[in-house]
Amino acid sequence: MLDRTDPTFRESVLKGLAKDPKVLEPKWFYDAAGSALFDEICELPEYYPTRTEKSILEERAAEIASELGNDVILYEPGAGSLQKARILLEALEGLARFIPSDISAAHLEAAASDLRKAFPDIAIDPVACDFTKHLEMPAIADDRPVTIFFPGSTIGNFEPGQAENLLRRFRKETGARQLLIGVDLVKDRETLVAAYDDAAGVTAAFNLNLLKRINRELEADFALHQFQHHALFNESRSRIEMHLESLCEQSVSISGERFDFRDGERIHTENSYKYTPERFASLAGKAGWVKPHLWTDQNRLFGVFLFQSEEAD
Numbered sequence: 594m595l596d597r598t599d600p601t602f603r604e605s606v607l608k609g610l611a612k613d614p615k616v617l618e619p620k621w622f623y624d625a626a627g628s629a630l631f632d633e634i635c636e637l638p639e640y641y642p643t644r645t646e647k648s649i650l651e652e653r654a655a656e657i658a659s660e661l662g663n664d665v666i667l668y669e670p671g672a673g674s675l676q677k678a679r680i681l682l683e684a685l686e687g688l689a690r691f692i693p694s695d696i697s698a699a700h701l702e703a704a705a706s707d708l709r710k711a712f713p714d715i716a717i718d719p720v721a722c723d724f725t726k727h728l729e730m731p732a733i734a735d736d737r738p739v740t741i742f743f744p745g746s747t748i749g750n751f752e753p754g755q756a757e758n759l760l761r762r763f764r765k766e767t768g769a770r771q772l773l774i775g776v777d778l779v780k781d782r783e784t785l786v787a788a789y790d791d792a793a794g795v796t797a798a799f800n801l802n803l804l805k806r807i808n809r810e811l812e813a814d815f816a817l818h819q820f821q822h823h824a825l826f827n828e829s830r831s832r833i834e835m836h837l838e839s840l841c842e843q844s845v846s847i848s849g850e851r852f853d854f855r856d857g858e859r860i861h862t863e864n865s866y867k868y869t870p871e872r873f874a875s876l877a878g879k880a881g882w883v884k885p886h887l888w889t890d891q892n893r894l895f896g897v898f899l900f901q902s903e904e905a906d
């Protein structure tokens with residue numbers, strides 16, 4: 594499939610690499626190769642979030658379904674391959690409408706037509722939008738209450754203040770009454786670091802693929818072997834950080850602009866915030882999401898929260 598370059602990619606990259614320290618936004622990880630690498634990450638023995646969240650959704654599906662009710666519109670921002678939605682749709686017998694949204698219209702349409710075959714009784718109405726900017730609603734008359742489904746701990750990519758704004762926007766832009774959200778929980782450093790620095794090097798390849806993408810789409814000349822994946826747990830900020838570290842002094846040309854790197858200089862490519870249940874409930878509360886209900890696994894690795902909109906009180 595042809596990957597059309599998002600017009601904002603160039604601007605975001607040039608701006609991020611002009612900063613000190615240099616940064617790149619994690620949303621650019623997911624070109625075709627990056628999405629395939631992420632799918633591989635989800636299968637790694639060290640990467641517990643995906644399988645843990647899946648097992649919570651599967652094991653608690655009936656309970657979750659009875660809390661949600663059937664007569665809702667389920668809206669998933671950044672729905673991607675719709676893997677997790679399938680689990681929920683199976684549990685929500687009689688769900689009327691599902692609205693997956695994603696930045697990549699082509700992938701979304703393909704995933705949606707597969708989903709229609711599996712769930713012929715559910716209206717599936719994909720909308721292409723970038724949820725970091727705006728949640729689009731399809732032009733359909735249906736006044737059932739909206740439930741936002743935001744799994745995968747995607748919320749962990751945002752600074753806490755940004756996360757709060759995002760969750761407030763989700764509520765206001767869709768009029769949603771409920772939020773079902775997956776959140777990775779704080780745990781010991783070894784478990785966390787291993788999940789982002791796996792033995793097989795898949796996460797390293799995922800991180801470095803960002804430079805490959807810049808080379809291909811933005812006429813750049815990153816020497817990939819001169820950068821190294823680095824993951825660390827920043828405990829005081831309760832987040833995993835991923836960086837790409839320059840292994841020597843070098844300069845790189847991107848779209849005709851030159852960027853100098855010191856030996857050991859890092860590009861900060863991702864944050865993945867880890868929450869305690871209390872801290873996450875308090876963040877969501879500030880965004881108008883109240884009455885948390887938490888489902889977790891035996892080891893409390895991962896949390897699936899259901900919140901109600903304060904307006905529904």
Ligand code: AVJ
Binds near residue numbers: 642747789864
């Ligand atoms: C998709 C943001 C949830 O933070 O765990 C996985 C992305 N990065 N390994 C995460 C990711 C490196 C992932 N999220």
